Amino acid sequence: AQKVTQAQTEISVVEKEDVTLDCVYETRDTTYYLFWYKQPPSGELVFLIRRNSFDEQNEISGRYSWNFQKSTSSFNFTITASQVVDSAVYFCALSADSWGKLQFGAGTQVVVTP
Amino acid sequence: EAGVVQSPRYKIIEKKQPVAFWCNPISGHNTLYWYLQNLGQGPELLIRYENEEAVDDSQLPKDRFSAERLKGVDSTLKIQPAELGDSAVYLCASSLRGQGWNEQFFGPGTRLTVL
Numbered sequence: 001a002q003k004v005t006q007a008q009t010e011i012s013v014v015e016k017e018d019v020t021l022d023c024v025y026e027t028r029d030t031t032y033y034l035f036w037y038k039q040p041p042s043g044e045l046v047f048l049i050r051r052n053s054f055d056e057q058n059e060i061s062g063r064y065s066w067n068f069q070k071s072t073s074s075f076n077f078t079i080t081a082s083q084v085v086d087s088a089v090y091f092c093a094l095s096a097d098s099w100g101k102l103q104f105g106a107g108t109q110v111v112v113t114p
Numbered sequence: 115e116a117g118v119v120q121s122p123r124y125k126i127i128e129k130k131q132p133v134a135f136w137c138n139p140i141s142g143h144n145t146l147y148w149y150l151q152n153l154g155q156g157p158e159l160l161i162r163y164e165n166e167e168a169v170d171d172s173q174l175p176k177d178r179f180s181a182e183r184l185k186g187v188d189s190t191l192k193i194q195p196a197e198l199g200d201s202a203v204y205l206c207a208s209s210l211r212g213q214g215w216n217e218q219f220f221g222p223g224t225r226l227t228v229l
Binding site for chain 1: 156158159162207220222
């Protein structure tokens, strides 16, 4: 069975601090894909990043970076120099070609205060 | 490019009443998804369409929920009769194809309150 665990329910930071969101996943598929989505108060889920199971290279995209480690089944996400507009719920999700749907974690609420 | 459109944004009904949600996916997207999101949880898939065919409806409570995607474009999700436990946000999403690597684009959702 596929499972995504986001152990952090809520993280509060002051603007300009970095924030790291943890994600641990379980799957038996050898080919799978990991995503991070952002859900602001408006409710619409917004795609942020995607990584496939064969590419463990960590990258930085603007203020976002991610750390994918297959050995620990983790896909952590970092926002550098947080801003108030980053306040939202962030979801980690898992997908695979064999079942073509997104399995979401419970989400982590990020609160950035000025 | 227009995003995924959903209507209504909010709906309040009494239990045992019927309700319907409508979704128009991004033009050209063959795959359409309906998700249920309870408060404080991540979305859960209800049904997935490839064009007009429902290819995964294993999570859809078929005794009261139904869905259709005529002509493989827009879709309607219906609940009849609604129960108190159906209060949630119903999200529609679309993607070019149904393979796992395709990013899904989400609509704003319909927030249903059953009294």
